[in-house]
Amino acid sequence: MDRATLDLDFVRRRFPALAGRQVFMDNAGGSLTLASVADRIHDYLLSSNVQLGASYAVSAQAGARYAEARRRLGELVNAPSPEEVVLGPSTTLLLRLLAQSFAPSLVPGDEVVVSRVDHEANIGCWLALEAAGARIRFWERDARTGELALEGLEALLGPRTRLVAVGHVSNILGSIHPVRAIADRAHAVGALVCIDGVAHAPHRAVDVQALGVDFYALSLYKVYGPHMAMLFARREPFLRLGVANHFFYGPADIPGKLEPGNASYELAWGSAGVLDYLEDLGRQVLGAESTRNGSDAAPSARASREAAWQAIAAQEERLAERLLAFLRERSDLTIVGRPEPDRALRVPTISFVHARLPSSAIVEAVDPHGVGIRFGHFYAHRLISDLGLHARDGVVRVSLVHYNRLEEVDRLIELLAPILDGRSVARPETQP
Ligand SMILES: Cc1ncc(COP(=O)(O)O)c(C=O)c1O
Incomplete structure (x- = not known):
């Protein structure tokens, strides 16, 4: 047995939406929400949803909860x-605020590097700095591999x-970029690094210190939480940013200077439930292992989360391999991304195009069968332009996460095979 085998019954019980008939494979659009996250939001709203900052007990409790949520999300x-x-x-909004606050430090001719591969959230906000005199340089994909290559950045x-x-x-x-190497190269010329971690965070542990990044953003609604986001901003560059808040906030007022207006306190409190889940999952993985090894030392929260992420990566690789093997075999398909499932190089966000059928036709033929996949440009508009795929309705994207089962991938394959051949598939009598 793989060292890190997930107990999928344990996992799936935590996501009530999985009890229904719909198969969820649009997870990169938004993952399902943990029951524990929803419970925490419910509890916050019903017990401590008052304005923060007053001296009475419930307000103090609300403030303490928000502080605790921030600490947990930092973890x-x-x-x-x-x-x-x-x-x-x-x-998107956090990166806009960041770029706006970065603008005053620019002098005409300063350069900002953005990629043409990414979601527009980490491109457009930087392009707006042209108004402040910035020169935008586009990091293009390597012509041979179709991926971003460090040599392209170095140039x-x-x-x-x-x-x-x-x-x-x-x-x-779905490719994982070598962020540590990118940060090292940028820092070597005195530049800062801003990473959009949204498509990474549902799949692997994030360690901003090990990555050596200055700014790192992610959206919690794709990491099993609610609709909110977070931005890590390293203290030293953060202190140098301008203020995106009222005049009485100063440059030293971190993080508040980048947090105008009231926050969704209940969602922040709820989001901490993601960490509880990862720790439970990790303890479960390690528990199964220690039973096998005969050891019984209680793992730390961090070690538990680490074990959970490893087990998640292993499960995802199994899922990716099943789908990629099918896609690789078909001569009428092009996989848009790496064809191999290697967990160090890609996550199971898998895109493809058909030689004749537009991407929309494939997805719409799958829809009635209760398997949720998706087509489009996914806001990576420039990449889809460069690939010449807008006229094909973009790519078909199947985005898997650890709670998906191999049987679900098999079900999708069973549906895709006739659809890609242009044969019709009998509609199910009942919809999910
Ligand atoms: C890679 C990536 N970056 C950024 C975003 C934007 O996130 P948000 O909806 O929180 O603005 C998305 C959303 O789909 C995304 O997939």
Whole structure:
């Protein structure tokens, strides 16, 4: 047995939506929410939903809960301190605020590197800095591999480079970018690094210290939580950013200077349930292992989370291999991304196009059978333009996560095979 085998019954019980008939394979769009997250939101709203900052007991309790949520979310990315964790409604908005606050430090001719592979959330906000005199340099894909290559970045970096913005994982290709190496190269020329971690965070542990990044954003609604997002901002560059809040906030007021207006306190409190889940899952994985090995030392919360992520990666690799093996075999399909499932190089966000059928036709033929996949550009608009795929309705994307079962992948394959051959599939009598 693989060292890190997930107990899928244990996992799936935590996501009540999985009890229904719908199969969920649009997880990169948004993952299902943990029951424990929903319970925490419910509890917060019914017991401590008052305005923070007053001296009476319930307000103090609400403030303490929000502080605790921020601390826990900092643990999710291994932030050195909670002040380096900015909370907000979405990654798109947090990156907009970040770029806006970065603008005053620019002088004309300063350069910002963005990629053409990424979701627009980490591109457009930096392009807006052209108004402040920034020169935008595009990191193009390597012509041979179709992926971002470090040599391409190296050719762009120089004494005027102020920031490199790139995704940790492409939400179309599924490829994992070498963030530590990117950060090292950027830092070597004195530039900062801003990583969009949204497509990575549901799949692997994030350690902003090990990655050596300055800014790292992720959306909790794709990591089994509610619709909110967080941005890690390393203290030293954070202190140098401008203020995106009222005049009485100063540059030293972190994280508040990047958090205008009231936050969704209940969602932040709920989000901490993601960490509880990872720790439970890790203890379960390690427990099964220690029973086998005869050891009984209680693992730390961090070791538990680490074990959970490893087991998640192993499960995801199994799922990816099953689907990629089918896609590789078909001469009428092109996999848009790496054809191999290697967990060190890709996540199970798998895109493909058919030689004749538009992507929309494939997805719409699958829909009535209760398997949720998706087509489109997924806001990686520039990548889909570069690939010439807008006219094909973008790619078909199947985005799996650890709670998917191999049987679900088999069900999708069973549906895809005739659809791709242009044969019709009998409609089910009942919809999910
Ligand atoms: C890779 C990536 N980055 C950023 C975003 C934007 O996240 P949000 O909806 O929180 O703004 C998405 C959302 O789909 C995404 O997939």
